[in-house]
Amino acid sequence: GAGVSQSPSNKVTEKGKDVELRCDPISGHTALYWYRQSLGQGLEFLIYFQGNSAPDKSGLPSDRFSAERTGGSVSTLTIQRTQQEDSAVYLCASSLVPRTSGLAKNIQYFGAGTRLSVL
Amino acid sequence: GESVGLHLPTLSVQEGDNSIINCAYSNSASDYFIWYKQESGKGPQFIIDIRSNMDKRQGQRVTVLLNKTVKHLSLQIAATQPGDSAVYFCAENGADSNYQLIWGAGTKLIIKP
Numbered sequence: 001g002a003g004v005s006q007s008p009s010n011k012v013t014e015k016g017k018d019v020e021l022r023c024d025p026i027s028g029h030t031a032l033y034w035y036r037q038s039l040g041q042g043l044e045f046l047i048y049f050q051g052n053s054a055p056d057k058s059g060l061p062s063d064r065f066s067a068e069r070t071g072g073s074v075s076t077l078t079i080q081r082t083q084q085e086d087s088a089v090y091l092c093a094s095s096l097v098p099r100t101s102g103l104a105k106n107i108q109y110f111g112a113g114t115r116l117s118v119l
Numbered sequence: 120g121e122s123v124g125l126h127l128p129t130l131s132v133q134e135g136d137n138s139i140i141n142c143a144y145s146n147s148a149s150d151y152f153i154w155y156k157q158e159s160g161k162g163p164q165f166i167i168d169i170r171s172n173m174d175k176r177q178g179q180r181v182t183v184l185l186n187k188t189v190k191h192l193s194l195q196i197a198a199t200q201p202g203d204s205a206v207y208f209c210a211e212n213g214a215d216s217n218y219q220l221i222w223g224a225g226t227k228l229i230i231k232p
Contacts, residue, residue, distance in 0.1 A: 093163075105151070105168060112162050
């Protein structure tokens, strides 16, 4: 497809289990973002990948969260030992290169998200 | 059912009327602003953007206004339709980062028939 694809769309897991969430960005987009959105809330930045540069992990809430991006394309967000407070929608977005001048844009294109429920 | 209204500001508008959604941004150094629409169960979808060297930009049925003096952004939707029902987010990008968007809390738009 032409858009950002995320899988699974829904994930129910038990407290303490590990989960992996997948994101397929738009082809040709070098930048990839993960966000978390709790019910009725805005978007919380988690991590950013750009090409071969070191990722910006400043938004990861704890060391139980990690992400990788293989081959500059597909990304996986892993949550270890899930807790109930991890329940949220996890959104992935991709974009072309980040802004390098005031004339450039930063339009991020989002997938539909993975709804994670930790019981 | 959805309970996002418990936390989100809500705007109720009669179908056919114009909607105005407001956003106060945080960083006076921000020079790029963007509006997204998020329908229930979907990811945010780009609507329109504006650079800080402009104070108004129009799209199809939407207009974004930027007032840098008071750090205020608004999204106007003309002739609101049922399909406009969604949560609307503003976001800013600026001097601190060339990729991080700073997101607003969102406003839920409800269309009354």
